Amino acid sequence: MRAALARAVMALAVCCLSESRREWSLAMQIEFETVVVEGKPLSFAIGCLAAAGREMLTREEGRFVLTSYALA
Numbered sequence: 001m002r003a004a005l006a007r008a009v010m011a012l013a014v015c016c017l018s019e020s021r022r023e024w025s026l027a028m029q030i031e032f033e034t035v036v037v038e039g040k041p042l043s044f045a046i047g048c049l050a051a052a053g054r055e056m057l058t059r060e061e062g063r064f065v066l067t068s069y070a071l072a
Contacts, residue, residue, distance in 0.1 A: 003041055006032075006044070006045040007045075009049050010029070010044075010048060013052040016052035016053060016056055017052050021055065031044070032044060
């Protein structure tokens, strides 16, 4: 169950990143697979989601998306 939740959080984090950050999202996914084997996938996935959220705040497109979701 925890691994499935961690994968869902990780998928959300990857979706939050723009196309210009594709290499970063691929690197996060590769690291995630390593962390799954080590047994701490949920904390890593939450950290990735937090980093992706901060990244969204630094870009105009990301701020627009977040504002749109907040107003909806």
